[in-house]
Amino acid sequence: MSARDRLLALLTEEPADVTGPWLDLVRGRPGSRGRIQDAWESTSGAGGYDGLLALGDQVEAYVPALVGGGNLRAFYRVDDRLGLVGGETVLDLACGPGTLTRRLARAVGRDGLVIGVDLSEPMLTRAARSTAFAQVDFVRADAMDLPFHDAAVDAVSCSLCLHLVPDLVTTLTEITRVLRPAGAAAFAVPAHAPGPLRPFTEMFARWGQARLFGPGDLAGALRDLGWSGVSERSLGGIRVVDASAPV
Known part of the structure; x- marks a missing residue:
């Protein structure tokens, strides 16, 4: 069965095309x-984001831990954080140009399925063009209204998405719904800068009309929804949160 056929079986509605x-x-x-x-909805914005993520993906293995290499690896190696062993169905929410999607595809192997979801058409176009894996397919969808059946996926990767959604709890509730009980999720969200630099990040968030996360913000929201095994660490301007869905 092709990735497209497997994906269609997980959807709550049939696409027009x-x-x-x-x-x-x-x-x-x-x-x-x-x-x-x-900006991500534009062709130029998608191209710039693609280049930035691609650069980090190429160098993360070579950056020494003393200068942040461990943090960089934690962001990119979502397959390790999810504990993938092969054969899983994984949702890559806010897949962007497919940088992490390709890592997830290698981890699940040909018996698995990776579904890249994004709202931006230019991002999805780039992702589909650069992700030549038989076990991958892509969907344009809203993170607050995921078009999948309950418990449709085994794991979720959600990097640099939650700061842009209008309603955080609605999005987390949708992720909880489509993830199987006790399924793993790996999140990454932009964080406020510490101390005297925080006013600058607050100014940037207001300008960009985005949410930045303080210590415990995302972890607390997940615990309120019944998630377990919640862990959080700071990667400088990024907060990484790993957790297991309610049973």
Whole structure:
């Protein structure tokens, strides 16, 4: 069975067109989600983001731990954080240009399935073009209204997404719904800078119309929804949170 056929079986609705490089399950264009999300909706913004992620992906193995290499590896190696062994169905939410999607595909192998989801058409176009794995497919969807059946996936990777959603609890509730009980999730969210630098990050968040996360913000929201095994660490400007869905 192809990745497309396996994906279609997990969806709660049938797309109008099933022949393209990705399936579109967003009706029209959503209203603006803020300046940062608007940039990701543009071809130039998607290209710049792709280049930045690609650079980190190429160098993370070589950066010494003393200068942040461990933190960089924690962000990129979501397959290790999820404990993937092969054969899993994984949702890569806010997949962007597919940088982490490709790592997840290698981890699940040909018996697995990786579903890259993003709201940005330019991001999905780049991801589909650069991800030549038979076990991968892509969907355009809203993180607050995921078009999947309950408990459809075994694991979720959600990096640099939650700061852009209008309603955090709605998004986390949707992730909880589509993830199987006790399934693993690996999150990464942008964080406030510490001490005297915090006013600058607050100013940037207001300008970009995005949310930045303080210590315990995301971890606490997950615990409130019944998640367990919640761990959090700071990677400088990024907070990494790993957790298991409610049983």
